[in-house]
Amino acid sequence: MAADITLAAPIGTASQPSSFAEFWASFRENKGAVAGLVVLSLIVFVAIFADVLAPHSPLEQFRDAVKLPPAWYEGGNWAFPLGTDALGRDMLSRIMHGARYSLFIGLSVMAVSIVCGVALGLLAAFAGGWIDSAISRVMDLIVAIPSLVLAILIIAILQNPSLEKTIAAVTIVSLPRYVRLVRASALSEMGKDYVIAAKVAGVGSLRLMLRTVLPNCLAPVIVQAALGVSDAILEAAALGFLGLGAQPPTPEWGAMVGDGREFIRSEPWIVTLPGLAILVTVISINLFGDGLRDALDPKLKRS
Amino acid sequence: MTTRQLMNSLGVAMAMCLAAGGAANAKALVYCLEGSPENFNPALTTTNTSLDASRHVFDQLVEFERGTTNLIPGLAESWEFSDGGKTVTFHLRKGVKFGAVKDFTPTRDFNADDVLFSFNRQLKPDHPYHMVTGGKFDTFNDMDMGKIIQSIEKKDDSTVVFHLSEPNAPFMANLAMDFASIGSAEYADALTKKGTPEQIDQVPVGTGPYSFVAYQKDTVIRFKARPDYFRGKPAIDDYIISIVPDPTVRFAKLKAGECTLMGFPRPSDLPEMEKDKSLQVMHQPGLNIAYWTFNEQKKPFDDVRVRRALIMAIDKAAIIRDVYGNTGQAAKNPIPPTIWSYNDTVKDYPYDPEKSKTLLKEAGVTTPLDIDLWYMPVQRPYNPNPKRIGEMMQADLSKIGVNAKLVTYEWGEYRKRLQQGEAMTGQLGWTGDNGDPDNFFFLLGCNAARDGGQNIARFCDKTYEDKLQKARQSTDKEERAQLYEDMQTIAHDQAVWFTIAHSVVYEIAKSNLTGYKISPLGRHEFAGADLK
Numbered sequence: 001m002a003a004d005i006t007l008a009a010p011i012g013t014a015s016q017p018s019s020f021a022e023f024w025a026s027f028r029e030n031k032g033a034v035a036g037l038v039v040l041s042l043i044v045f046v047a048i049f050a051d052v053l054a055p056h057s058p059l060e061q062f063r064d065a066v067k068l069p070p071a072w073y074e075g076g077n078w079a080f081p082l083g084t085d086a087l088g089r090d091m092l093s094r095i096m097h098g099a100r101y102s103l104f105i106g107l108s109v110m111a112v113s114i115v116c117g118v119a120l121g122l123l124a125a126f127a128g129g130w131i132d133s134a135i136s137r138v139m140d141l142i143v144a145i146p147s148l149v150l151a152i153l154i155i156a157i158l159q160n161p162s163l164e165k166t167i168a169a170v171t172i173v174s175l176p177r178y179v180r181l182v183r184a185s186a187l188s189e190m191g192k193d194y195v196i197a198a199k200v201a202g203v204g205s206l207r208l209m210l211r212t213v214l215p216n217c218l219a220p221v222i223v224q225a226a227l228g229v230s231d232a233i234l235e236a237a238a239l240g241f242l243g244l245g246a247q248p249p250t251p252e253w254g255a256m257v258g259d260g261r262e263f264i265r266s267e268p269w270i271v272t273l274p275g276l277a278i279l280v281t282v283i284s285i286n287l288f289g290d291g292l293r294d295a296l297d298p299k300l301k302r303s
Numbered sequence: 304m305t306t307r308q309l310m311n312s313l314g315v316a317m318a319m320c321l322a323a324g325g326a327a328n329a330k331a332l333v334y335c336l337e338g339s340p341e342n343f344n345p346a347l348t349t350t351n352t353s354l355d356a357s358r359h360v361f362d363q364l365v366e367f368e369r370g371t372t373n374l375i376p377g378l379a380e381s382w383e384f385s386d387g388g389k390t391v392t393f394h395l396r397k398g399v400k401f402g403a404v405k406d407f408t409p410t411r412d413f414n415a416d417d418v419l420f421s422f423n424r425q426l427k428p429d430h431p432y433h434m435v436t437g438g439k440f441d442t443f444n445d446m447d448m449g450k451i452i453q454s455i456e457k458k459d460d461s462t463v464v465f466h467l468s469e470p471n472a473p474f475m476a477n478l479a480m481d482f483a484s485i486g487s488a489e490y491a492d493a494l495t496k497k498g499t500p501e502q503i504d505q506v507p508v509g510t511g512p513y514s515f516v517a518y519q520k521d522t523v524i525r526f527k528a529r530p531d532y533f534r535g536k537p538a539i540d541d542y543i544i545s546i547v548p549d550p551t552v553r554f555a556k557l558k559a560g561e562c563t564l565m566g567f568p569r570p571s572d573l574p575e576m577e578k579d580k581s582l583q584v585m586h587q588p589g590l591n592i593a594y595w596t597f598n599e600q601k602k603p604f605d606d607v608r609v610r611r612a613l614i615m616a617i618d619k620a621a622i623i624r625d626v627y628g629n630t631g632q633a634a635k636n637p638i639p640p641t642i643w644s645y646n647d648t649v650k651d652y653p654y655d656p657e658k659s660k661t662l663l664k665e666a667g668v669t670t671p672l673d674i675d676l677w678y679m680p681v682q683r684p685y686n687p688n689p690k691r692i693g694e695m696m697q698a699d700l701s702k703i704g705v706n707a708k709l710v711t712y713e714w715g716e717y718r719k720r721l722q723q724g725e726a727m728t729g730q731l732g733w734t735g736d737n738g739d740p741d742n743f744f745f746l747l748g749c750n751a752a753r754d755g756g757q758n759i760a761r762f763c764d765k766t767y768e769d770k771l772q773k774a775r776q777s778t779d780k781e782e783r784a785q786l787y788e789d790m791q792t793i794a795h796d797q798a799v800w801f802t803i804a805h806s807v808v809y810e811i812a813k814s815n816l817t818g819y820k821i822s823p824l825g826r827h828e829f830a831g832a833d834l835k
Contacts, residue, residue, distance in 0.1 A: 061698045063621045086625065087694055160710070243680070248694050248709050259690070266571045 026295040033291020039284035047099040054093035055079070058251040062088040067267045085260065085270050094251035095277050101252045102233050102281060105167055109232035110225050112171045117178020118221065122209050124179070125186035136183070139176035147173045148238055155244045163252075166245040170235045174228055181224055185217040219296045226289035230282040237278050253278050329540035330834045332816070334827060335547045335562035339521045342436060344504040345481035346425055349441050351825040354481045356524055356544060358826060360402065361484035361509035364393055364418065365475055369828050370820030372590070372642075372738025374475055378413065378485055378510065379463075388470030388778050393418070395461040399533045401487045402514030404506050409489060413510050415457040420488035422455050432491060436504040442482040442736075470776045472783060476737040484509060512537045512830040521546055538818075538833040557582065557811060563834070564812040564819070566827065570630050570687055576811050587821040588641050589808040590735035591685035592634055592743070594800040595676075595696065596760040597728045603668050604727065610798035612662035613728070615655045616703045617696055617801060626691050627804055634802035636791045638743045641823055642735070643780075644787035649795045651802075660703050670704030677721060677729030680711045684825065685732035685806045692730065692803065722755050729759060730803075734825065740787045744771055747790075747799060762799045 027033055046053060056062075062080075066088040071078045082091040124135040142150065154169040155161050189195060190213060198212050239245035240254025248255070253274040260271035340356035341348050348354055366377035379393040395418070401409035424432045425440040426449060443449065451471050456464040467474065477483065490508040494500050507515050510533065513526035524544040530536045545562060547553045553565040554572055558579070568576060577584050597604040597613065604610060623633050635651035638644070663670065678693035679686065686692065690711070697707045707728075712720060721729050735742050745751060749768045751758035767790055774786040794800070810821055819832040 059698065061695065063618065063625070066625050086691060087698075088625075243690075243711075248690060249697060262569060262571055266574070 023295050027291050030291040030294055032287045033294070036284040036287025036289075036291065039280065040288055043099050043281055043284065044103065046096050047103045050093075050096040050100050054090075054096045055081070056090040056093045058089065058094045058097040059249050060089065062090070064088070067263070067270070069267070070269055082273055083269050085256070086263065086267075089249075089251075091269065091273055094256065095253070095274060098251045098253045098256065098274060098277060099281070101163065101246060101250065102236070102278070105163070105170070105236040106229035106233045106285075108167050109170045109174060109236075110229050112167070113174050113178050113228065114221065114225055116171070117175055118182050118214070120175075121179045121182025122186055122214065124183045125190065125213075126205065126209055132183075135179065139179050142173065143176045147235065151235060151239060152242070152244060155239065161239075161244045161247060163246045163250065166236050166239050169239070170232050173235065174232060177224060177228065178221065181220055182217055185220060186213050189213050189216050223289060223293040223296060226292050227286060230285040230289070233278065233282055233285070330538065331541040331543060332539045332563045332829055332832070332834060333543045333545050333561065334829070335553045335556055335565040336524075336544045337550075337553070337567055338548055339546050340524070342504045343507040343515065343518075344436065344486075345484045346421075346440050346443060347436055347504060351827075355827050357484075357507050357515075358481060358511075358828065359513040359526055359542060359830065360507045360511045360515055361481070361486070362399075362511050363479055363481075363483045363485065364395075365479045367479050367738070367822075367824065367826075369831055370822060372476075372823055374479055377479070378418075382475075384778070388776075389467045391465045391467065391474070392458075393463045393465070395463065396533065397461055399510050400531045401490070401508055401510055402529045404508055404515055406502075406506070407490055407493055407508060409487060409508070411489060413485070413487075414460040415463045416460075416488045417485050418463045419455055419457055420491060421483070421485045422452070424486075425449075425482070426452060426455070431495070432500060432503065435500045440482065442480065446477050446480075446482075448477065470778065472775055472778055473737065473739040473741045476739040476742075480737050513542050534830070537830050539829060542829055554811075557813070560813065562813075563816055564810060564827070566808075566810050567684075568809055568811055570628050573629065573809065581814055583812050583814050583816070584809065585812065585819075585821050586630075586807050586809045587823060588632065588639060589684060589806050589825070590639055590641060590738065590823045591732060592637060592639060592805055593631075593683070593685040593730070593732035593803040594634075594637070595692075595728060595730045595803060596800045598724055598726060598759065598761055600724060600761045601727050603666060603672070606666045606668075607796075607798055608662045608666040609668060611652065612659040612666070612668075612703070613700070613705070614652045614798055614801045615659040615662070616705070617699045618654045619651075619801075619803070620654065622692055622695055623804055625695070626688050627806065629807065630687060630809060631804040631806045634805050635795070637747065637794050637800060637802060638740055638787075638791070639735075639805040642738065642740055642743070644740045644784040646788040646791040648788075649791055652798070656699075656702050663703065663705075672705045674700075674705060674707050674727045675710045676700075676707040677710045677717070677726040679714065679717060679730060681714050683732055684734055684808070686730070686803070687806070689730050719755075721759050722757060724754055724759070724761060726759070731759060732803075736824070738824065740783070741771075741775055744774075744787060744790055747771075747794060760799050762794075762797065764793060764797060767793045 062084060065077065065080060065084050067086055068080050068084045069076045070083045071081045076083060080090050080092070082095065084090055085094070120135050124132040151169040151173050154172060155165055158165045158168070195212060198208060203212065236245055237254030240252045241258035243258060246252035246255055256274035257271055263270045336352060336355055338352040340353040343357040345354050345357050345361060363377045364379040365374050367373065368375045378396055378399060380396045382391055382393045384391055395415060399413040401413060403409060423430050425443040427433060451467055451474060453466045453468050456466065458464055486503065487508045491503055494502050512529060512532045514529050516525040516527055518524045523546065526542040528537045528540045547556060550567055550569045553562065554568060556562045557565050573584065576582055597610050599605050619633050623631055635649055636646055676693055676696060679689040682688065693709050697709060700707045711717060721731065733743060733746060746757055747760065747762050747767065748758065748771050749763040750756065752761045752763045770786045770790050774783045777783050808821060808825065812819060815835040817833050817835055819829065822828060
């Protein structure tokens with residue numbers, strides 16, 4: 001029986017520590033990826049400890065300090081290092097708390113899409129027939145509509161925009177990528193010898209799906225998930241910008257850019273700073289995701 | 304900037320106009336309008352944007368003096384009331400000519416038939432022109448004109464008698480509104496013969512200072528001055544409307560000399576405009592009110608103490624300073640101070656969070672109290688940023704233990720739901736149409752408090768309602784003013800609205816425009832203006 005298990009799982013449990021070391025060695029070579037990881041860790045740290053780190057409450061309106069510029073400009077005040085917005089709220093505190101919302105949206109969209117995407121993808125690959133056709137066609141349908149338009153449509157149907165509905169809309173929009181990826185790699189794995197061997201050995205189909213095939217499809221899914229976080233953050237920010245995401249006074253970055261755009265000529269920091277925050281976060285996630293792909297993809301690794 | 308430079312910058316557009324005008328040094332004025340007109344019939348549109356596009360072609364029986372809301376004789380030289388105010392006899396001006404357009408040259412002067420045609424078209428559903436272009440005479444119907452006017456009678460060519468169902472004080476002011484513009488009955492007959500009746504609302508013919516030349520959809524509308532206008536030929540020969548929806552683009556075009564005048568600037572662009580020597584920044588208190596109101600059919604807003612508490616919890620001065628800036632003044636009454644009968648003795652509620660906590664306690668309200676606060680999804684003439692005001696109110700309310708949830712819908716849906724009484728509290732506002740106080744006070748009348756009505760406070764007070772009806776039927780201005788002043792005191796005591804502000808309307812022109820006056824009614828009129 002021991003032989004069967006080895007056949008069923010070529011990436012054996014015993015070899016995992018060394019494979020992580022191998023991954024880290026190759027990831028470390030990529031300077032951009034490491035920089036991305038460092039910046040991302042910093043953002044995560046700020047997001048987790050925003051309550052302690054932020055100098056003010058993100059919602060408190062300082063009525064006698066409205067539209068102050070960042071502290072190093074004339075008229076600035078070090079009590080508000082990055083200035084204040086049109087209602088006298090501290091920009092730095094709002095951006096710190098905004099990191100929390102953006103990362104929360106990104107991670108929850110990723111988590112939900114992975115779970116649903118893997119489930120639907122495996123089901124399509126294993127069941128075949130009309131189930132496969134149905135799942136694939138629905139995914140094609142979702143891809144056929146421009147993602148932002150579809151997200152707006154979903155919000156419109158759900159009515160009363162809120163953070164949760166933003167997450168739901170962005171998840172539905174990003175689902176097809178995961179489903180297609182899992183289905184394609186599961187199908188290609190299923191033709192391989194070790195799967196056939198496992199089948200011959202009488203492994204049940206659920207175990208075949210989850211223990212035999214799934215671990216070998218995970219590498220591309222992990223990469224897709226890492227990059228998907230930044231896509232989700234961008235889409236949620238776009239919805240927030242249009243007023244269809246988090247509702248006021250939530251300090252969500254996209255909504256902050258949307259509310260501040262009338263000041264682009266007179267008080268540009270109100271619209272620029274949250275925009276920069278989105279930019280930095282998305283770039284660092286993308287760099288990290290690229291590094292992840294390079295390290296996990298054997299073909300790229302050896303070239 | 305000289306006229307010559309202006310012409311250069313207009314390029315081809317101007318050249319075409321000059322060819323049409325045939326004058327070598329014709330004066331041209333370009334008004335940059337914020338949207339495209341739906342059609343060219345003032346009776347079929349309700350927004351000032353559409354009305355501006357056809358206004359210069361028409362006159363009314365009585366008119367607003369330019370830049371004011373005072374009534375002056377228009378196509379009617381004089382009029383008198385009889386039968387206790389139920390009959391109005393108009394004596395029409397003689398020798399007034401209609402303007403010509405490409406396919407129609409009038410052969411007769413303006414007379415009583417034209418008045419009958421213009422009103423009966425809106426009044427009588429069986430009028431041959433009633434259903435042309437859809438038959439939606441919104442203003443006519445909203446003002447209840449169909450009920451007020453029983454019939455219109457032609458005594459002779461220059462005398463028309465209106466029979467009213469009851470005396471109605473705002474009636475004359477209503478007749479000065481754009482929907483009461485007088486069109487040509489002869490033109491309508493000519494179009495019927497040709498089989499193209501719908502042209503009447505696309506190529507307008509009237510007695511006004513300018514005649515219609517051409518409209519290029521969503522781009523430009525051209526008019527030329529009429530030498531035979533009954534008040535004399537306007538100083539500006541060519542009046543051109545350039546359609547530019549984006550305020551930033553309008554500003555850029557104004558700077559480049561491609562516009563002579565623009566409206567609705569962004570408040571944040573105003574400092575730059577004021578610095579520019581080639582521009583003149585004009586402003587006037589608008590005939591409007593922005594308010595936040597409480598639905599009295601929902602608990603706990605049926606208690607006047609709760610309404611007062613919420614009003615006193617909000618820092619109005621901060622809203623004016625941070626949202627309106629120079630473009631608004633704090634409001635304390637439901638009507639703006641520019642309307643007669645404004646009651647200046649009313650003292651606004653102070654900003655006093657401590658007092659408001661006490662009031663809430665007295666009313667037996669337990670905090671935290673959860674309410675919803677609706678805000679408009681769009682900018683309005685009376686409110687530059689409803690969302691920001693909502694956020695400020697939300698922050699102020701949290702200090703007295705009231706948690707306000709901000710709610711909004713798409714603009715059409717928002718109004719519908721608000722008027723159905725779905726909101727607990729909500730923001731809205733009003734812009735006056737004719738300068739008569741009734742045009743504002745009806746908003747708090749019992750009639751408007753029905754589901755779907757405009758009285759979203761659902762305020763229905765017997766004393767207020769009696770005074771409203773009495774003021775409507777009286778023709779004595781002093782008596783009416785007294786009634787309206789009392790009604791303002793009632794509205795204040797009952798804390799019906801948190802009156803936010805009256806906005807100031809800004810218009811920006813090149814410095815060579817002279818004699819132009821901003822209209823309190825939001826109109827843009829160029830008949831008395833000139834270019835240096």
